[in-house]
Amino acid sequence: MAESRIPPLAGTSKKAAFAWLTALHKAGLLFCLDDKPQDIVTIADGSQTFSTEEAQEITQILNRLFGKHGDELHGLAFEVLSKTFHTYAERSAFKTMYG
Template sequence: MNTSRIPAHNGSNQDGVLIWFSEMSRRGLLFHPEEAPESIVEVVSGRPLFTDAECREVGNILDAMFAEHGSLVIELCYPIFMSACGQKVALDS
């Protein structure tokens, strides 16, 4: 059985965006949400990061995120990206 590398997404609240991007980062699949999944390549090999099926899955999740939260998706995932780069981000309290 071939299971997806893409985590499930709960789009009903903003925490779902954070959780999804955190899990993508943990799995080594983090990418900027404004980039098309099919354009993402592995740095070392230059090969596509996602299969065609995963591209569709990720695309559907991103479409749902942006439909629900708009450009806030970018702000919500910012701390995840900074953490992946080894930077600490002060979150508003």
């Protein structure tokens, strides 16, 4: 069995969820949280991004995190991506507009 590329989840606090999403992003594995991990494909070659085991692992983690944080998890994922694509000023403007 291949070693999982999915970072471990260190609790279900908001800080732990943000850290997990950040680690997933740094590994190049962050995806739209509304999609099923088993349905994610690599654009370059159309192959499945996650093994069956990894998809199950992600699903279990997301179920725990959504169970605790609900849709706020989407905001955390956006914040992770925002740090990659937006300047500090843009992120501040988003917080002002959307809270």
